[in-house]
Amino acid sequence: MGRRASSDHEANRCLLLLLPVTGLLSCAFVYTIILSTTTNSDPQLVKLPKRTSSWSDDSECCRGVENLELWGSAVKWGSEFRFNSSKECCSACKAMCTGADGPCLCDSWVFCGTREACGPKFGECWLKKQKDTLAPERQDSGEKVVWTSGLIFGKGEGIVGMETEHGTLHIKLLPDCAPHSVNYILQLLEIRHCAGCHFYRAEGRGRLWDSEGNHIKDASFGPPFALIQGTLEAQGSTLNKIPTEACPSIRRGSVAWVGSGPEFFISLANHDEWNKAYTVFGTVLPEDMKIAEKIAKLPTKPDAWNNVNVSVLEQPVPLLMRRIKHNHASAD
Template sequence: MIGVLSMMLMVVVHRKANCQDPLVTNISDLRGLLTTLQTWEAQHADHPAQAGLRRVATELETVLVAQSTSPPPPVAVPAAASSTAEAERASLRSLAVGGTQCFVAQNAEFWGEPVVWGPDHHTHDAAECCAACRAHQLAAARGGLDAGPNSTACNTWVFCGDKDRCGPHYRECWLKHQQPIPPPDVRAASSGSNGKSMWTSGVVYDNDAVWIQQYDGRSTLTLHFEMGDVVVKLLPDLAPASVRELRRMAALLALEGTGCDGCKLYRSEVNFLVQGVIRHPGAYVATPRRPNPPQKKMMERGLACWAGGMGGPDWFVNLIDQSGFGDDHLCWGKIDDMSLLDAIVKLPTKPKAKPNEMTFLAKELRFNMTLS
């Protein structure tokens, strides 16, 4: 397979190198291809086709060098990221989606034992500083620091990104260690600046268990719509893994403060159900349908369950007592006050081509979630 692929790539690269107009318009794509080829070459050093991969990579490298005098096309920057603050927020969000929660506190300088000193350690923005702290943790876990895996690793970072206010400290990234590390909602207590500092600080936790533990006892999930609130009593006895992930997602939303990107209701069926989806970057509530404790065979009015016999992220609220679903659906919450759901069923819906088609709301209803 590798040999055939190397021959095909050789033909493509050869044609690129010998065409009348040698300008390669997708330089960045070819550079990515070169990186992939070099990775394959290293991974398959003993494969008979390894020499072919090397020839393809060499010729591709030659093409790229020949075009190096032509700058690559400019990268389109979204208008929302034009300011430094918006660009930094986007970077921090990317880290969150990648699994590194930074728990940022603006205008605060966190205390702690310095493990990397800022004057000798500069980063482009706060997100990069947060990533540096996480990289320091991983280096310690691999035994890459002087004292090995048990050495002091970064769990707190401090960055100065305001050029006018920071002066000589501009772009300094301090990596620090706090013991004990504070939970997210009280992390500002470790700051001595009362919210007026020129610094931006954050905490990076080793794993979710450290910061999610404080939410374990919270049993109410409130869905906030423009029309009002829906209060859901969580049912960990029926769906322990789903309740855990919903708690984690609500905690993440509270820390981000941006609202849920993909939480909405989109379907309503009179005397049946209201259906929607719970989805947000960096938080994935879908859990396996089984194994889980046996579900209620008589599905009560007000039960919130995952749709389609699956484990999410699509979900529904049952509007009537019925036994038709049996044990098929994993239910994770119970709504006692159904007045808002009853009002939603009466909202306008989209026309249907056939009577037996699903009924979709004319306007989807978005919501945010909080724990209590």
């Protein structure tokens, strides 16, 4: 199976492409990324400036899902614990999940941040503990719900397995950076199958990036584009549009959506030139990157997407999303 333009299912594949353009002034670079949500629609052209922010900025990521109230045992009562923003509430939960004092005391938070809708509850920050962080207890959701809620995964927690015939990629989810995306992954775990989920594109690092994912000086930025790409759209399931939740940059091991999903990719290199253009919702544990590299070396055939040369797998690699029963010792 390749990329079949005549199939509606295949037509939903988003195309992740990078076209480097060399500038003449101040040695600046401008990069054009072409994303096509369907083969029948016009490509979306995005011009991105050179990235100037540092990787450390990503530590400031602290988001939740609006109109959602998570339940669970309270470790801080919101009636006595208030903040001005959901980010402050999230940070308070993170502070109780440093890993220095054993298991996380707080793994979920609930905040009421709309003064008119919340009334006397405005500013309440409830810090809670879930029985199962991969299946959090929901009290209510919908437009009438005034609460914003989020999850925090501590060391060794929030890890799911992307199982393939070549091995299992252990992925640490990032709910504080991409809460809507992580919710979708948790929904995939609930249906206990991922029929139709697979990798279909594979491009190695070539001579453009070293084994650590660092770009070689004066080399181009592709092709190849140093990634493996696939879809996480399970047959029979409905995908709600996932909003852009850009927080981390694309690093070696980053797992990110193409557009709003369900097309995704795992990066084999550090792509600072992509300037946080994609929603990163997880990261492959370093010791499992050899599996991703193995998939990238499988037999491919050339194709052209929007006039850019890509490599698609001769035989797609099916994958299954599954829970990891035990904590993974090397996870951050």
